[in-house]
Amino acid sequence: MPGWISWLTGMFSAAPPAERAPESRLFNPVPTPRGQASDTPDHAHQLEHHLFCWLLDTEPRALTADISAHAGVLERLGQRLRAGTLEELPRRPLSLPMLMRALSDENTGRQALTDTILQDPALTDQLLQVANSPYFRPPDHTIKSVDQAVFLLGIEGIRDVISATLMRPMMAARNSREALFARRCWLWGLACARASEIIARSRNQDASAHFMVGLLPALAYLTLRRELARLCPSGPDGRELEPALVRHAIACYQWATCQLLANEWSLPPKYHALLLTAERPAPDQPNTALSDGMLMGTREVLRNAHQRNLGEDELRALVSLGDETFAQVRKALRQILQEG
Numbered sequence: 001m002p003g004w005i006s007w008l009t010g011m012f013s014a015a016p017p018a019e020r021a022p023e024s025r026l027f028n029p030v031p032t033p034r035g036q037a038s039d040t041p042d043h044a045h046q047l048e049h050h051l052f053c054w055l056l057d058t059e060p061r062a063l064t065a066d067i068s069a070h071a072g073v074l075e076r077l078g079q080r081l082r083a084g085t086l087e088e089l090p091r092r093p094l095s096l097p098m099l100m101r102a103l104s105d106e107n108t109g110r111q112a113l114t115d116t117i118l119q120d121p122a123l124t125d126q127l128l129q130v131a132n133s134p135y136f137r138p139p140d141h142t143i144k145s146v147d148q149a150v151f152l153l154g155i156e157g158i159r160d161v162i163s164a165t166l167m168r169p170m171m172a173a174r175n176s177r178e179a180l181f182a183r184r185c186w187l188w189g190l191a192c193a194r195a196s197e198i199i200a201r202s203r204n205q206d207a208s209a210h211f212m213v214g215l216l217p218a219l220a221y222l223t224l225r226r227e228l229a230r231l232c233p234s235g236p237d238g239r240e241l242e243p244a245l246v247r248h249a250i251a252c253y254q255w256a257t258c259q260l261l262a263n264e265w266s267l268p269p270k271y272h273a274l275l276l277t278a279e280r281p282a283p284d285q286p287n288t289a290l291s292d293g294m295l296m297g298t299r300e301v302l303r304n305a306h307q308r309n310l311g312e313d314e315l316r317a318l319v320s321l322g323d324e325t326f327a328q329v330r331k332a333l334r335q336i337l338q339e340g
Contacts, residue, residue, distance in 0.1 A: 026051070026217065026254060027295055027318070028281055043314045044295070050308040051298050052250075055184050055221070058243040065244040073231045074249060080227065081253050084260060088226035090170040090219065092265040095120045099166075103159050103208070104268075113158065114147045127165045134339035135190055136161050159208035160197065164190065167215050171222055177240060178229075182222055187337075189218025191301045194336065195329050196293025202325045203289055206270070210289050213262075213274045217294070220257035224249050255279040286320035293329075295319050300333040 027044035053060055067074075080086050102108050102116045118124055124146055131149045132142060136157070143149045150158050171186045173179040193214030200210035225246055232241070255275065262271050278290045287295075295318055302309045310318075316326065 025251075027298075028279060028291065043310055044318055047295065047298055047302075047310050047318075050302055050310075051188070052243075052247045054302060054305060054307045055181060055188070056243040056246060057180055057184075062243045063247045065242060067242060067245045067248060070232065070242070070245050073228070073245070074252070076231055077224075077227060077249055078253065081256055081260065084264075086223065086227050086257075086260070087230055088223050089257075089260065089264060090223065093166045095123050096166060096265060099162055100268075103155070103162070108155070110147070110150050110155075113155065114150050117146050117150075117162075123165065126168065127161055130165045130168060131158075131161050135164070135194065135336050156208050160193075160211045163193075163208070163212040163215060167219055171219060174226075178222070178225065181225060185218040185222050188298065188301050189215045191333055191337065192217070192294045192297030194293075195296040195300075195333060196290050198329050198332060199293050199296075199321065199325060200289040202328070205289055209268075209270060209274065210293065212267075213258075213271055213290055214293055214297070216258045216261055216275070217254060220254050220261060221250050223261070224253055224257055287318075292319040292321055296321075296326075296329050297333065300330065300337060304334070304337040 025045070026048050049060065049063065052058075052063055056063070098116060098119070102113055108116075117127060127146065127149065128143060131137060131153065136153065137143060138152050141152060143152060149161065153161060167189075168186070171182055171189070173182040193211045196214035197207045197211040201207040225241065228241055228246060228249055232245075255278075258275050259272060262275065274288070274290050277288050278294070281288065281291065295315065299310055299315050319326070321329070
């Protein structure tokens with residue numbers, strides 16, 4: 001009898017709670033040599049915390065609230081991500097393969113690129129809107145045609161505009177609940193992308209690839225928030241998603257979602273490599289252009305929004321930038337943030 005009682009008790013006892021997925025870092029400092037301890041305050045972690053407070057429009061204590069009741073939601077989110085079945089994962093833009101081929105071909109001239117863009121009327125209209133935004137428009141110019149955009153911005157500049165044009169509709173708010181988060185993600189993404197691009201160019205790396213990859217974390221953040229909303233829809237009281245839940249989901253799955261987006265869109269291998277080296281930097285190597293660009297972009301966005309932030313000396317200690325490049329990135333970001 002005792003055996004039967006134990007068996008029945010086991011059948012109806014509560015299942016053990018699901019283990020939380022480990023959190024990842026947005027800003028990943030280069031590892032120190034083995035055995036060498038660092039007494040430096042974790043300013044990168046502080047900056048990431050300030051970013052979440054701003055994106056989620058919440059106080060710091062709300063980010064550390066108990067979310068144990070949502071363990072099942074987080075587990076299902078992880079399962080969907082590992083299986084590649086996120087319902088909110090943006091599908092590859094139809095024009096992307098054609099544009100990637102044209103832009104990656106060094107022999108593509110201005111007219112050929114213009115003709116390629118004009119094949120998609122919807123893309124043409126959106127591209128002109130983005131090209132005339134403060135982020136891209138040259139001073140004292142209004143861009144009225146695709147040919148003029150290619151002429152004024154150059155092949156590299158138009159690649160950035162195309163990246164932003166393709167991603168902008170995916171990041172447009174669908175409802176009032178996500179409006180502020182979506183708008184702030186887009187602003188943050190553009191700042192990180194522009195900073196990464198400038199730094200990559202200063203190092204003779206592919207600046208346009210860094211611009212597109214610099215936008216992916218912002219799109220990943222919005223994608224994860226939307227997936228969470230599907231998994232735990234609000235009840236009749238219209239309660240919002242808990243900031244701590246959103247923060248934890250993003251912290252766990254931000255880089256995996258970026259890689260899934262790059263894979264879904266069939267981006268070239270170097271895009272995957274840029275994401276991987278930002279997530280897992282090699283020991284004893286300078287920060288990557290993407291890592292430094294995201295640090296600079298985050299700091300300047302928070303400064304422009306009058307949020308908790310790092311001091312300039314603290315930021316300089318985090319990035320691997322010379323004085324000239326640091327000043328160039330800061331000036332460019334402040335100009336577009338003030339105008340935008």
